[in-house]
Amino acid sequence: MSEALLILEDGTVYRGTAYGAVGATLGEAVFATGMTGYQETLTDPSYARQIVVQTAPHIGNTGINDEDPESRRIWVAGYAVREAARIPSNWRSVRSLDDELTAQGIVGIKDIDTRAVTRRLRDRGSMRAGIFSGEAARPLQSELLETVRTQPDMLGARLAEEVTAEGPYVIEPAAHGWGAEPIATVAAIDLGIKTMTPVRMAERGLRVHVLPATTTYAEIQALGPDGVFLSNGPGDPATSDDQVQLLRQVLDTKTPVFGICFGNQILGRALGFGTYKLPFGHRGINQPVMDHTTGKVEITSQNHGFAVDAPVGETVTAPEPRYGRVQVSHSSLNDGVVEGLRCLDIPAFSVQYHPEAAAGPHDSAYLFDRFVDLMKEHQNA
Structure with missing residues (x-):
C-alpha cells in the first residue's frame, strides 16, 4: 500500500496509508463527529472543498449502497479515517467504501490518529490542508506545505x-x-x-x-x-x-x-x-x-x-x-x-x-x- 501524508497549514504532518484514490488533494480540514452516516456525509454538498476527518475510529463497516446518497456524487475534497473496514458487512451494501472513493477519484488517508487531528483542529481552528499519496507524496515536505498554504481559503469562497x-x-x-x-x-x-x-x-x-x-x-x-x-x-x-x-x-x-x-x-x-x-x-x-x-x-x-x-x-x-x-x-x-x-x-x-x-x-x-x-x-x- 502507498504511503500517504496529511499536511496541515501550520506544518503538522500525519503519516498514514493511501485510502481510496491515490494522488493529491487540497481543501479545508474539518472534523465530523458522527458515528454513523458516513455515506450521507460524503455526498452532502455542504462539504465541498473540505477534507473531512472522521472522529469515529472505525469507518466503512456497512459499505456503500445506492439508496442513501444525499446528492449525485461525493463532494468532499478528501477523506481521513483511523481504521478502515477491510470487509463491509450489511445486507444493503453493494460495494466497499474504498472502492467508491477510488471510483469517484477521492483521495483519502487511513491509519492515522484522527482524534489527534481533531484536537489540533479544535485548538487551532479549521485550516487549509492537503492529502498526498503515491508519487504525489514524494516531493519535499516543505514543498508540499507551500502547496497547502497557497490554496484559496474558505473565507470568501463562493461555492x-x-x-x-x-x-x-x-x-x-x-x-x-x-x-x-x-x-x-x-x-x-x-x-x-x-x-x-x-x-x-x-x-x-x-x-x-x-x-x-x-x-x-x-x-x-x-x-x-x-x-x-x-x-x-x-x-x-x-x-x-x-x-x-x-x-x-x-x-x-x-x-x-x-x-x-x-x-x-x-x-x-x-x-x-x-x-x-x-x-x-x-x-x-x-x-x-x-x-x-x-x-x-x-x-x-x-x-x-x-x-x-x-x-x-x-x-x-x-x-x-x-x-x-x-x-x-x-x-x-x-x-x-x-x-x-x-x-x-x-x-x-x-x-x-x-x-x-x-x-x-x-x-x-x-x-x-x-x-x-x-x-x-x-x-x-
Whole structure:
C-alpha cells in the first residue's frame, strides 16, 4: 500500500496509508463527529472543498449502497479515517467504501490518529490542508506545505453555484392520504440541497420545485409558490449577494420562507445581520440546541463553518427595519452560536441545522410541519 501524508497549514504532518484514490488533494480540514452516516456525509454538498476527518475510529463497516446518497456524487475534497473496514458487512451494501472513493477519484488517508487531528483542529481552528499519496507524496515536505498554504481559503469562497442542480426539477407529494393534489407548492432554492430535504416536504403533501442557485425572482413568481425554501450549502455566506437580494424580493411580498443551514445565513443577511467564520464549526449528528420558544433541547445534525451575528435572548428590530421584529429562536448549548431566526412581523423563520437528519436524530422534524402551517395560514389570509 502507498504511503500517504496529511499536511496541515501550520506544518503538522500525519503519516498514514493511501485510502481510496491515490494522488493529491487540497481543501479545508474539518472534523465530523458522527458515528454513523458516513455515506450521507460524503455526498452532502455542504462539504465541498473540505477534507473531512472522521472522529469515529472505525469507518466503512456497512459499505456503500445506492439508496442513501444525499446528492449525485461525493463532494468532499478528501477523506481521513483511523481504521478502515477491510470487509463491509450489511445486507444493503453493494460495494466497499474504498472502492467508491477510488471510483469517484477521492483521495483519502487511513491509519492515522484522527482524534489527534481533531484536537489540533479544535485548538487551532479549521485550516487549509492537503492529502498526498503515491508519487504525489514524494516531493519535499516543505514543498508540499507551500502547496497547502497557497490554496484559496474558505473565507470568501463562493461555492453554491458550483454544487447546485444544473436545472429545475420537481418532487411530487407522496401519496399518504393527500391524493394527487398537493396541499401547497414550494420553490426550493438549491444552494447545495440534500436529497432527503424535498422528500421530507413531499411526505407532508407538498409539491417541491427544486431550483438552481442562479434562479431569478421572475422565475419564482412564474411558479406562484405558497412558500420559498432555502437549502443548506457550502462556502462563505458573505459572497451570496445574489441570493440575499432574491430573498429580499420574496420577503417584501410576505411569502412564507423557511431556511436551513446556509439558508439560515442567507435569511440573516437579508434581514441585515452580518455573518462570521467559526473557529472549527459544528459538524456531526449530536449537536445540542435550545429552542427558546419551548425551552426544549433538541439533538441536531449540523454541518456549517459560518454563523449569523445576531443578539441572543432579546427581540430586536431587524437592521433592515422594513422586516420588523426578529428573535433568535434557537442557540447552541455548546458555544451559544445562533442556531435559528424567527421573524415576528413577516412569515419567515430558519434554523442553522438539518431537520431532515439523514443520518441523524429526528428531534427537529416538526420544523417542516411548522412550514406547512405557515403556508396554510398564508393561503387562508
